[in-house]
Amino acid sequence: MPEPLLEFRGVRAGYEEVEVLHGIDATFEEGGVTAVLGANGAGKSTLLALAAGIIGPSEGEVRFAGEKVRPGSTSSLARRGLCLIPEGRGVFPNLTVRENLWVMTHSGAGRRHVEQCAFERFPRLAERAGQPAGTLSGGEQQMLALARALATTPRLLLLDELSMGLAPLIVEDLYSHIAQMAAEGITVVVVEQFARTALSVAATAFVMANGRIVQTGTAGNVEATLQSAYLGPAQPAGASPAEGSGMLNQSDRSAGTPQEIRYSKRQGSGGKRRFRVLNEGTRRSNCEDLEHLT
Numbered sequence: 545m546p547e548p549l550l551e552f553r554g555v556r557a558g559y560e561e562v563e564v565l566h567g568i569d570a571t572f573e574e575g576g577v578t579a580v581l582g583a584n585g586a587g588k589s590t591l592l593a594l595a596a597g598i599i600g601p602s603e604g605e606v607r608f609a610g611e612k613v614r615p616g617s618t619s620s621l622a623r624r625g626l627c628l629i630p631e632g633r634g635v636f637p638n639l640t641v642r643e644n645l646w647v648m649t650h651s652g653a654g655r656r657h658v659e660q661c662a663f664e665r666f667p668r669l670a671e672r673a674g675q676p677a678g679t680l681s682g683g684e685q686q687m688l689a690l691a692r693a694l695a696t697t698p699r700l701l702l703l704d705e706l707s708m709g710l711a712p713l714i715v716e717d718l719y720s721h722i723a724q725m726a727a728e729g730i731t732v733v734v735v736e737q738f739a740r741t742a743l744s745v746a747a748t749a750f751v752m753a754n755g756r757i758v759q760t761g762t763a764g765n766v767e768a769t770l771q772s773a774y775l776g777p778a779q780p781a782g783a784s785p786a787e788g789s790g791m792l793n794q795s796d797r798s799a800g801t802p803q804e805i806r807y808s809k810r811q812g813s814g815g816k817r818r819f820r821v822l823n824e825g826t827r828r829s830n831c832e833d834l835e836h837l838t
Contacts, residue, residue, distance in 0.1 A: 550571070551572070557602055579734055591752070596626060
């Protein structure tokens with residue numbers, strides 16, 4: 545049986561004295577798209593930072609293509625085919641579109657080849673080749689980030705909040721490119737708050753909450769139970785609509801983990817229903833539009 549392309553074994557990690565991930569066990573097989581879902585503060589970006597060697601675990605280990613990932617090994621991981629597009633797109637704003645692409649020639653590809661690959665996939669970038677990247681729209685910057693990644697012919701592409709700050713039509717177009725990349729043999733792990741969008745192209749999915757993986761399965765199975773994975777089970781008939789309680793994961797209850805949450809319904813801007821979720825263990829609150837979950 546082949547080894548997983550990316551694997552987390554009993555991983556705990558955090559920043560200084562604050563632990564963010566609390567014992568993550570997860571495997572990512574080669575091929576297709578895997579979605580990592582969860583609200584702000586769930587630990588999704590920290591998971592990607594570990595995979596890319598930006599930080600190291602305080603306990604456990606991360607493995608890529610059968611080898612242990614060591615903190616600070618970002619350049620060697622890039623040479624072996626791991627590419628991370630961080631939250632915020634990660635382009636050089638003062639360089640032109642063309643110059644941003646030239647940076648990726650370190651992988652051995654020539655400038656002409658890099659430009660050709662980028663402009664064939666994203667014709668809009670060709671129209672703005674001489675324009676500073678910082679003056680592009682958000683969607684165009686994300687296209688440039690994807691084009692730069694593809695220039696390295698990655699084996700594993702890690703995407704952190706691809707849709708952040710972008711219009712729905714732009715997001716839909718970007719995810720169509722993600723699906724095409726996966727069809728071409730690139731393994732993609734995408735971190736998203738906008739769950740339905742990511743699940744539309746993913747084969748498998750993980751749901752994270754409070755530094756733990758609380759649900760995993762096929763994209764279809766996760767989508768069917770997405771609201772309860774975020775907010776806990778539905779309230780019984782007759783319960784007060786203003787307040788209730790639920791558990792994110794039954795196994796956490798048996799382990800004594802402080803995962804109980806309270807949520808209260810209120811009206812947000814534009815009349816949208818919003819829920820305030822308060823984790824009893826960390827006393828950190830987080831608001832999510834219900835439309836992101838359903």
